Structures are given as structure tokens and as C-alpha cells.
Amino acid sequence: MTSTVSTPVTESVRVRPAGLDDLERLYALEVATFETDRLSRRRMQYWIRAENGILLLAEQGEKLLGYCLTLLHRGTRLARLYSLAVSPEARGQGIAVELIQRLEKLAVQRGKLFMRLEVAKDNQAAIQLYKKLGFVTFGTFEDYYEDHRDALRMQKRIRHVEANLRRQEVPWYQQTTGFTCGPAALMMVMTALDRSIRPSQELELDIWREATTIYMTTGHGGCHPIGLALAAQSRGFEASVMINNTEPLFVEGVRTTGKKQILTVVHNHFVAQAVQAGVPVTHANITQKQLEQFLDEGALVLMLISTYRMDSRKAPHWVAVTAIDDQCLYVHDPDPTEDEQSALDCQYLPILRRDFDRMSVFGRNQLRTAVIVRKQSA
Numbered sequence: 001m002t003s004t005v006s007t008p009v010t011e012s013v014r015v016r017p018a019g020l021d022d023l024e025r026l027y028a029l030e031v032a033t034f035e036t037d038r039l040s041r042r043r044m045q046y047w048i049r050a051e052n053g054i055l056l057l058a059e060q061g062e063k064l065l066g067y068c069l070t071l072l073h074r075g076t077r078l079a080r081l082y083s084l085a086v087s088p089e090a091r092g093q094g095i096a097v098e099l100i101q102r103l104e105k106l107a108v109q110r111g112k113l114f115m116r117l118e119v120a121k122d123n124q125a126a127i128q129l130y131k132k133l134g135f136v137t138f139g140t141f142e143d144y145y146e147d148h149r150d151a152l153r154m155q156k157r158i159r160h161v162e163a164n165l166r167r168q169e170v171p172w173y174q175q176t177t178g179f180t181c182g183p184a185a186l187m188m189v190m191t192a193l194d195r196s197i198r199p200s201q202e203l204e205l206d207i208w209r210e211a212t213t214i215y216m217t218t219g220h221g222g223c224h225p226i227g228l229a230l231a232a233q234s235r236g237f238e239a240s241v242m243i244n245n246t247e248p249l250f251v252e253g254v255r256t257t258g259k260k261q262i263l264t265v266v267h268n269h270f271v272a273q274a275v276q277a278g279v280p281v282t283h284a285n286i287t288q289k290q291l292e293q294f295l296d297e298g299a300l301v302l303m304l305i306s307t308y309r310m311d312s313r314k315a316p317h318w319v320a321v322t323a324i325d326d327q328c329l330y331v332h333d334p335d336p337t338e339d340e341q342s343a344l345d346c347q348y349l350p351i352l353r354r355d356f357d358r359m360s361v362f363g364r365n366q367l368r369t370a371v372i373v374r375k376q377s378a
């Protein structure tokens, strides 16, 4: 959507990125504006310096009129409008519009496709402002704020792409341990395909026990694609697996011979179980075209990605591919990695198609693997 808002802001108003010298007056505005859910002075200082955020202020001479902060989600094309305040004397002059429009432009320059935000359901001034700028409501969060108010979730596509979005409503589930991304992603997919499935920590841990590789890089092992497919199949779904190599998986990620041997035994056992249970395993690279086809057919797909491009850690991580369009793939990520990242940012996360291929390979062997899950055919 292209915004048609004109801004009546006078020329004497200057909009610029905040610096550390602005910290005290920014914090004073924050305290004067918000009674709860305030940014602390420390967080404000952090965001002034942060690479993955933009904090713009508006001033007239020495006078601070307002500020606006957007967070730029690493590895995705999502910006989040995190905070906005205009001083009471400066309201009604188009300062907020000016700040947000500048931020949108900067976010687009930084490769972002969408801007999202949360706003208290009773904050009519802000809701009107966002609607005027083209944001649309796409959900709610109950009991979101410290004072228990509910929030509207609003989104705007800041760089226009052809819509044509294929979307299934997929409930989101946050993994409760550092090693259960696979089970969490599988539970989301199973719940989307069968509403009688109830996600729970018990189910998450059960699936992990069925599907774990025991070891995987450091810490507890994550889940093997065949293990996840078997877990889906045993719960009444049809599942198949694509892996782009035939070697035992994740062996190169551990150092000791003992661990390598255990990973090999676990892998071979999963392969044998797949044959026995009739879970098809194809040794091929899954393409975006195939992904699109699977989603078109009503299936949902789990894919292993490397978190490297999201948080610079080279960890293997399962996500659910939940939608696809001409420009982007959308994933449900079960792990909100950053403090400020809410559940909102982890659902239908847009990832540009050209980024996705680089993200969806893991390790030195460039492993690409996917688990395709469908409702059982009658």
C-alpha cells in the first residue's frame, strides 16, 4: 500500500537519529508520556547505539518534540515500531506522521518489507494515526501490558510486493527448552492441520524423546527430520522427509568418536524405522517450487535452518514454513531470541526468497532437510 498522507510539519522541525547526548531529554519524555511499559534509561541508551534499531527524534531548536523507535529484526524483512511519543504541546501537528514515515523509508533502505506494532486497544489517538498511515489490524494480544490492557496487533507492508499470499492459520507455540524447536514447530503444524491436537509441554517433551539425535553440536541434541516425521505419523498424520545427502546427519558437528558413533547409530535406526513405518525419505534438495506446491496442496513443512543469519550463532533450528508468496516465504519460529522480540514477530515471519536458500542450509555439508506433514488422506 502506498501512503498518501501529507505532513504539515513546519520547516523548523528537524527529524534526525538520536545520539547519546539526547538520552536525558528522551528519557524525560518517556517518563512524562508512559505510566507503564516504559523503556528504561538503560534500554534507551542501548537502542540509541544498536545496529538493529533506529531511534529518530523530532526537535525544534533545542526543544524535543517527539521520538520514535523501530527494531529491525535480524535475518528477516520485518521492522517493529516499538515506541512512539510526542510531547503534549507538540501534538496534532503531524509530528508522529513525519517520524513514522521517515522510519518507514529508513527501514525499507535496510531491506525491511513489513512494519508491525502493538497498540493498546483503548489508545484511540494512536490507532487512528496508524490506520491513517495504512496499518491494518491482524490480531490481538490479551492482557499484553503491565496494567493488563489488551493490545491490537497491526501491520503494514512498507515495501509493496504483489500479495498473492497463501496462508493457513497456524497457531504459534513457543519452545520451552533450548533444544525443542523441532517438537514446538511440529506441534504448530499438527495443530493447524488438526484442531483437536492440544499443544503442551508434555507433548513437546514426548516428541523430543522420540525424535532426538541425543547429541548435536553442544548441549542436548535437537531433533532428527526422520524422528520428527515418525512422531507426526504415529499421531495420525502423513509425513515424508527430504534430505539432500545420504550420510548420517549432524556427525560433523560433534568432536568425539563416541558421540559420532552414537549419532550414526541413532541415524541408522531412524532410517530403518522409516522403512518399517512407510515414511518416505527422498534424498534430494527441496526447492522453493516444491515448497510452494506442498503448501498449495494443504501440507505444512518443517525446515531446518541455520540461525546464523538471525543471531550470528551457527545453530541448527527447526521452523515451520507457513505461507509463501511471490517475494517471501513466511515461517513460524518457535524461539523468540531477543528480549524485545514478541510472539508477534515469530509468526508468519517474512523471509525474502533470495535469503531463504542461504538460511535453510546447515553446517559444513550444507545440509538441507524438510519434513512435509499432511492430514491423513481418507
Ligand SMILES: CC(C)(COP(=O)(O)OP(=O)(O)OC[C@H]1O[C@@H](n2cnc3c(N)ncnc32)[C@H](O)[C@@H]1OP(=O)(O)O)[C@@H](O)C(=O)NCCC(=O)NCCS
Binding pocket: 033, 083, 084, 085, 086, 087, 090, 091, 092, 093, 094, 095, 096, 097, 098, 118, 119, 120, 123, 124, 125, 126, 128, 129, 130, 132
Ligand atoms: C499518538 C501520538 C503519538 C500522536 O502524535 P501526534 O504528533 O499528535 O500525531 P499527528 O499530529 O501526526 O496525527 C496524525 C493523525 O493521528 C490521529 N490522531 C492523532 N491524535 C489524535 C487524537 N487525539 N484523537 C484521534 N486521532 C488522533 C489522526 O488521525 C491524525 O490525523 P488528522 O490530524 O488528519 O486527524 C501522541 O498522541 C502521543 O504521544 N500519545 C501518547 C503516547 C502514545 O500513545 N504512543 C503510541 C503508543 S502505541
